[in-house]
Amino acid sequence: MRAQIVTFGCQMNEYDTHSIQSELAGLGYSFVDDYHEADLVVVNTCAVRGKPVEKAQTLLGELRKEKQRRGGLTIGLIGCLAQLPEGQRLGKKFGVDIMLGPGAITKIVPAIERGRFQSFEFERELNFYTPPPPTGAVTAHLTIMRGCNHRCTYCIVPATRGPEVSRPAEDIIKEARALKDAGVVEVTLLGQNVNSYGLEPGTGARRAHLDGYPSFADLLRMVGRVGIPRVRFLTSHPINFDDEIIQAIADTPAVCRFIHLPVQSGSDRVLKRMAREYNREYYLDRIKRIRELLPDTTISTDIIAGFPGETDEDFEETLKLYREVQYDAAYMFIYSAREGTPAAVHFEDVPRQVKVERLTRLVNMSKEVTHLRNQRWVGRTVEVLIKGPAEEGFCQGHTRGNHVTVVEGSLEAGIHHVEVTHATPNRLYGRPTPI
Numbered sequence: 445m446r447a448q449i450v451t452f453g454c455q456m457n458e459y460d461t462h463s464i465q466s467e468l469a470g471l472g473y474s475f476v477d478d479y480h481e482a483d484l485v486v487v488n489t490c491a492v493r494g495k496p497v498e499k500a501q502t503l504l505g506e507l508r509k510e511k512q513r514r515g516g517l518t519i520g521l522i523g524c525l526a527q528l529p530e531g532q533r534l535g536k537k538f539g540v541d542i543m544l545g546p547g548a549i550t551k552i553v554p555a556i557e558r559g560r561f562q563s564f565e566f567e568r569e570l571n572f573y574t575p576p577p578p579t580g581a582v583t584a585h586l587t588i589m590r591g592c593n594h595r596c597t598y599c600i601v602p603a604t605r606g607p608e609v610s611r612p613a614e615d616i617i618k619e620a621r622a623l624k625d626a627g628v629v630e631v632t633l634l635g636q637n638v639n640s641y642g643l644e645p646g647t648g649a650r651r652a653h654l655d656g657y658p659s660f661a662d663l664l665r666m667v668g669r670v671g672i673p674r675v676r677f678l679t680s681h682p683i684n685f686d687d688e689i690i691q692a693i694a695d696t697p698a699v700c701r702f703i704h705l706p707v708q709s710g711s712d713r714v715l716k717r718m719a720r721e722y723n724r725e726y727y728l729d730r731i732k733r734i735r736e737l738l739p740d741t742t743i744s745t746d747i748i749a750g751f752p753g754e755t756d757e758d759f760e761e762t763l764k765l766y767r768e769v770q771y772d773a774a775y776m777f778i779y780s781a782r783e784g785t786p787a788a789v790h791f792e793d794v795p796r797q798v799k800v801e802r803l804t805r806l807v808n809m810s811k812e813v814t815h816l817r818n819q820r821w822v823g824r825t826v827e828v829l830i831k832g833p834a835e836e837g838f839c840q841g842h843t844r845g846n847h848v849t850v851v852e853g854s855l856e857a858g859i860h861h862v863e864v865t866h867a868t869p870n871r872l873y874g875r876p877t878p879i
């Protein structure tokens with residue numbers, strides 16, 4: 445039996461795909477990259493913006509044709525899109541056999557055994573597979589929680605992934621140890637808002653800890669002691685990114701000085717309409733604390749251009765904030781209205797052309813800033829985790845600050861010291877150097 449798993453979306457989906465792959469291997473499946481050769485195709489989907497939904501839809505159309513042509517093909521639609529009415533309509537239209545929401549992927553084995561199956565449950569207890577460590581990989585993901593309790597007005601995630609549930613710390617540490625024993629050198633702890641790990645239900649900055657759970661700051665220290673040389677985490681929410689977490693990063697040598705702190709907008713008016721729970725001043729205070737306690741930290745962000753009602757002045761505030769923070773990197777998006785979210789229901793969209801113009805300005809400015817930020821590494825020695833070859837005569841990896849780095853020679857996978865010789869907006873370049 446042969447299966448193909450196609451993954452759209454974020455690192456959490458990649459982690460889920462890895463879990464599902466292990467379960468399918470246990471059922472005797474081998475894996476192919478072409479659906480023409482597959483008996484089963486599982487499409488693991490993202491619904492955060494319109495684009496990934498369109499991609500899934502195109503693929504489902506092709507799969508339906510393939511199934512009509514030869515029969516004997518089982519189609520699975522899982523993940524965020526499957527959870528939504530939009531996905532369930534597509535499932536019906538394209539003759540999908542198995543539909544599982546993100547909280548129900550542990551049902552993949554019974555689903556395949558039955559052939560036709562659907563589940564969209566969210567269990568209160570975090571019931572999910574602990575996947576075996578990846579073979580031969582130097583980097584790995586580790587999910588520490590699921591769901592989100594925030595209600596950002598543009599975001600579909602609370603509807604697709606349900607409320608926050610934290611995974612017990614002993615399970616996380618056990619999985620981290622297994623990754624270390626398998627030779628993993630860098631682990632990324634995953635969650636929609638990892639800073640809320642182990643907190644009572646709700647939102648806001650002052651939630652109590654759940655009985656028996658450490659705080660995220662303490663969890664970082666615990667994972668830091670496992671012995672994996674690099675520990676990262678994604679994603680943080682500014683409202684929960686407190687001084688204790690900054691201190692834990694400072695105290696724990698394994699934790700990389702790389703912080704992804706999405707701001708979304710630099711305008712207080714827009715932040716309010718987005719229901720982000722902080723304002724510009726609060727956000728800038730967090731950045732100030734990071735820079736004070738963690739010198740040389742790489743800071744990246746997410747920004748949405750053209751949120752409904754965003755004026756030229758609001759957008760200028762975002763550009764101003766970007767320059768003030770001097771981000772090392774950013775993921776920048778055009779606002780995409782998602783069915784059923786408060787922003788899509790209550791606010792009027794900005795014309796597409798305006799959104800595109802704003803995004804273009806933002807991207808151009810971010811390139812300038814990143815180029816400048818990257819220059820400060822030239823002449824310094826950095827630690828690079830080499831993952832594999834690049835163009836002829838070079839290999840490639842990334843620094844503790846997550847800068848993609850191209851290095852002369854063909855070093856084996858693992859950590860090396862590299863002298864940075866020059867920098868572009870996208871890359872650092874260097875040569876190996878003894879410590």
Ligand code: SAM
Pocket residue numbers: 454492493592598599600601636637679680681706708746747748777778779780781782
């Ligand atoms: N939980 C994280 C957070 O709060 O930043 C990330 C969640 S989301 C999967 C990743 C990013 O997608 C968000 O930070 C936001 O910038 C972007 N995003 C979410 N919904 C969007 C929408 N409707 N249109 C455009 N971008 C969106």
Ligand code: SF4
Pocket residue numbers: 592593594595596599600601602636637681
């Ligand atoms: Fe979406 Fe906001 Fe939750 Fe992030 S914090 S997943 S943007 S609702």
